[in-house]
Amino acid sequence: MTAGTVVLVRHGRTAYNATLRLQGQIDIPLDDVGRWQAAEGAAALASSHRADRIVTSDLTRAADTAAAYAASYGGPVVQTDARLRERSFGAWEGLLASEIRESWPDEYDAWRRGAEPAAAGAESKADVAARMLAAVAEHAESMGEDETLVLVSHGAAISLGVTALLGLDATAWRGLSGMHNVHWSHLHRAAAGATPSWRLVAHNVGAGYPIDHWQAGPDWNLEPGPESA
Structure with missing residues (x-):
């Protein structure tokens, strides 16, 4: 048996995201916009996917995003797995x-x-893809086909993990767009014996805000316009 649905969610915004610094495995917390994104994204995600198991990277920005999602619908206790960390x-x-x-x-x-x-x-792309693939397989294998596994991770790690789940070469194939903060990829388990074992249903899905508003946060409509410049 294995989970029938897997959803991989990127964490909310941090100060490093906002200033375009490369985070990797530095443990940076969510900023104010990131906490708002986590709350808004949690409600949107829970409206379509209520996880039977939630697993998160042990880095704070991911763990806090996962906690917001679990709290939004009274979900299961969140588990941590260091294999879901961002690429170093x-x-x-x-x-x-x-x-x-x-x-x-x-x-x-x-x-x-x-x-x-x-x-x-x-860290090599191949190593990141391998640890992401192993984490998904291990957490999904004890679940039923009607159950949903949600994993909260990081941008590069998710892109490499999804690529591996689709049976593609993570070292060379670059066909997925990068993930926005608190957006997710949704995969379904394929029929027994099918290749690849997982099918991508949706990618980079979020709460439905225009992306410039989403990145600016809850006060986007308070930004001064051209007339006040």
Whole structure:
């Protein structure tokens, strides 16, 4: 047996997200907008998916997003699994793109083309995909086909995990768009013997706000307009 539905959710916004710093596995908390996103996203997610099991990365930004989702509908106790952490980016963590480009120009250009930033000491795509795939399989295997598993994780880790669940080469295939904060991917288990074992039903789904409003937070409509500039 295995869960029939798997949903992978990205955490809410942090100060590093807002300033475009590469987070990796630095344990950054949600900012005010991120907490609002977690609450709004939780209600939207619970309206379509009520998890029978919730598992989160042990990093604070993911764990707090998972807690908001569980609280929104009285869901099960949230479990943690370090395999759902973000990809480690080694020496690049905490830096702006401009800072990375200045110190590692060749590595940065190669990374933007999809190569591995080996000189930075980053975790490989293959390793991230493997640990994500193992976590999904382990948590799903004891669940029933009518049950839903929700996992709260991170942008790069989710993209690599979904790619692996679809049976694609996570080291080379780059066909998924990046995830917005508190948006999710939804997969269904395929019929026995089918290839791949999982089918992607939806990707990068959220609470329904225009993305500029979502990123600005609850006070988006209080931003000064051109007439007040």
